[in-house]
Amino acid sequence: MGREEPGTHARRWTSPDYRVDEGGKVVGGYRPSGPHNWGRWGDADVRGTTNLITAEVVLKAAGLVHSGEVISLALPIDDSAPRWPSRPPARHYFTMSGSDAVVGSPYNAAAPGAVYLDDGIDMSLQGSTQWDGLAHFTIADSTYNGHWVGNVTALGGAVDTGIHHQRESLVGRGVLLDVARHLGVDSLEPGTAIGPDVLDEVAAAQGVEVGTGDMVLVRTGYLSRWWTLEDTASRERYFTAVPGLGHACVPWFRERDIAALATDTVVVEVVPAEADAPRRLPVHHGALVDLGLTLGEFWDLDRLGVVCAADERYDFLLVAPPLHIRGAVGSVLNPVAIR
Numbered sequence: 216m217g218r219e220e221p222g223t224h225a226r227r228w229t230s231p232d233y234r235v236d237e238g239g240k241v242v243g244g245y246r247p248s249g250p251h252n253w254g255r256w257g258d259a260d261v262r263g264t265t266n267l268i269t270a271e272v273v274l275k276a277a278g279l280v281h282s283g284e285v286i287s288l289a290l291p292i293d294d295s296a297p298r299w300p301s302r303p304p305a306r307h308y309f310t311m312s313g314s315d316a317v318v319g320s321p322y323n324a325a326a327p328g329a330v331y332l333d334d335g336i337d338m339s340l341q342g343s344t345q346w347d348g349l350a351h352f353t354i355a356d357s358t359y360n361g362h363w364v365g366n367v368t369a370l371g372g373a374v375d376t377g378i379h380h381q382r383e384s385l386v387g388r389g390v391l392l393d394v395a396r397h398l399g400v401d402s403l404e405p406g407t408a409i410g411p412d413v414l415d416e417v418a419a420a421q422g423v424e425v426g427t428g429d430m431v432l433v434r435t436g437y438l439s440r441w442w443t444l445e446d447t448a449s450r451e452r453y454f455t456a457v458p459g460l461g462h463a464c465v466p467w468f469r470e471r472d473i474a475a476l477a478t479d480t481v482v483v484e485v486v487p488a489e490a491d492a493p494r495r496l497p498v499h500h501g502a503l504v505d506l507g508l509t510l511g512e513f514w515d516l517d518r519l520g521v522v523c524a525a526d527e528r529y530d531f532l533l534v535a536p537p538l539h540i541r542g543a544v545g546s547v548l549n550p551v552a553i554r
């Protein structure tokens with residue numbers, strides 16, 4: 216890669232103008248100039264805004280459970296569901312199947328009189344409903360809080376800012392901001408940018424406040440379009456222009472002190488980026504690198520939207536920890552809203 220043009224292949228390489236200390240932190244390199252949380256929870260922090268989900272926050276969120284209804288927000292992991300085109304489809308396979316048992320395969324016998332079935336899965340950790348961890352994006356070789364991206368290795372993974380550090384978090388108050396329903400549409404149009412003023416407008420209309428430690432879910436309705444597309448060309452176009460959050464939302468995340476954010480789209484933010492965006496995918500850079508804000512993509516929020524609108528209650532207990540995969544930069548999950 217050419218250091219002068221990150222993401223562009225080049226044979227040239229210029230030595231960096233920074234150094235890395237014994238703690239794996241970049242010294243003399245990138246520092247956020249806008250809203251950020253670097254150093255807020257200490258120089259060694261690796262969790263970012265999930266630090267805001269305290270025991271008190273979890274206990275208060277538990278009080279939002281009234282009916283006991285549990286709503287899954289996950290896509291099915293199969294060939295029918297959307298995924299980012301560069302990520303291969305999941306492969307679900309059986310090592311021991313029912314047909315093996317029927318024909319009397321000796322390999323199915325765990326013990327005399329005990330027959331078992333077993334299966335496995337091979338997939339991208341961000342190939343379905345997912346969290347983007349804090350090592351997922353980098354600016355000038357720095358990830359959140361100045362941790363050096365060079366320490367994210369193919370063998371060891373992201374030891375410093377891996378998503379395994381969130382395994383006992385991301386459980387707390389969830390708040391749905393149903394932008395599509397508020398605007399009276401089934402789905403926002405491709406390329407529609409959602410600004411912070413719209414988020415405030417939706418929250419006010421729903422009678423819900425967004426505050427410290429909340430996990431905010433933004434529904435655009437765009438996911439529902441996927442199921443209507445039948446040909447390959449239409450499904451390829453689905454990813455080229457996507458409604459989502461504009462870059463002006465990044466300061467809003469910091470002002471509201473939210474703990475995490477997820478949407479029902481492939482990339483959280485608007486695609487293509489707005490003309491005045493400071494860089495490509497500015498929400499990813501501003502949230503993950505500068506704020507340490509975990510981002511969720513491909514969350515199925517349609518049923519939740521219907522249920523919340525029915526009783527006009529848009530907050531709930533959200534249970535959404537990632538898989539405990541040491542060093543992973545992201546994780547699939549089955550988040551559930553409990554009402």
